Amino acid sequence: MTTEVVRLTDVRKTYGSRRNSVTALDGVTIGFPRASFTAVMGPSGSGKSTFLHCAAGLDRPTSGSVQLEDEELATLSEVALTKLRRDRVGFVFQAFNLLPAFSVQDNVTLPLRLAGKRASRESVDRVLAQVGLSDRRKHLPGELSGGQQQRVAIARALITRPAVMFADEPTGALDTRTAREVLNLLRASVDQVGQTIVMVTHDPVAASHADRVVFLADGRLVGELLRPSAEAVAERMTHLGAWADEQHAGVR
Known part of the structure; x- marks a missing residue:
């Protein structure tokens, strides 16, 4: 039986006071x-970003359980x-969030350095080869294309060998061809090294690279x-968009 890396159980997230509260997630249960x-995926305002933030531990749910492996x-x-x-x-986001004065290699190893750990040459070589940037390690982000910068961001996310990678619109700032290359890279990291990926996207083509698409509406x-x-x-x-419109119309 396949082990679930992340498990959300009856997760609710509300914002605001009791009188003016907004429910962003409404009893979500799912495992990855x-x-x-x-x-x-889901319409605008469906709770996708809140879902990702709660699943990744960036935000605490109002109630319910979020487990990452044994935690x-x-x-x-x-x-x-x-x-x-x-x-x-x-983490991989639409904005690459690279440090402009740092080389590719230094950007990739930043998470380890922040943790007080030394990045081995072998681990750096591994992730740079995995994202196809072995010959760019000394370049600055400004010397790279948008697709190459996103590859650096992916390498940075992979350097710690994470249990799970969360990607929030990772191809949103890229042209169609470059987006496809990045999505193929994410797909390969699942198939070849067993990475677990949860990706929020609005793009059906991006979603088609996944094993499964789950849909959110009204939390x-x-x-x-x-x-x-x-x-x-x-x-x-x-x-789903038509359904959400009908639901809101019914509320009014």
């Missing part, structure tokens, strides 16, 4: 198996939670597709 690639995140102090994110979670999980095609994802999103 090891060496799997899951895309998370219950709700029981951890802020210091312990910060250490867990640094050591066991990788609730409302369906999933296995082995998705871009066409099937786009069709589901069309219906």
Whole structure:
């Protein structure tokens, strides 16, 4: 039986006071198996970002449980939670968030240095080869294309060998061809080295690289597709948008 790396159980997240509260997540239960690639989709305001932030330990849910391997995140102090994110979670965002004065190699090894650890030459060589940047280690981010910069960000996320990588619109700032190259790289990290990836995206083509697409609407999980095609994802999103509009109309 495949081990779940991350497990959310009845997770709720509300913002604001009791009289003016907004429910961003409404009883979400889902698990992410090891060496799997899951895309998370939904209409604007469906709770995708809140979902990612709670699953990754960047935000604490109002109620419910979030487990990363053997750790219950709700029981951890802020210091312990910060250490867990640094050591066991990788992050890739739409903005590359690279330090412009640091070389590719120094950007990649930054998480280890912040943890007071020394990056071995072997580990640096491994991740740079994995993302196809072995010959760019001394370059500065400004000397790279957007796709290459995102590859550096992916290498930085992989250097600690994280239990899970969370990607938030990782191809949103890239052209179609470059986006496909980055998505193929993420797919390969799952298939070849057993990485677990959870990716929030609005793009059906990006989602089609995943093993599974789960759909959020109004803070609730409302369906999933296995082995998705871009066409099937786009069709589901069309219906989901209409459903969300009807739900809001009913509320009014």
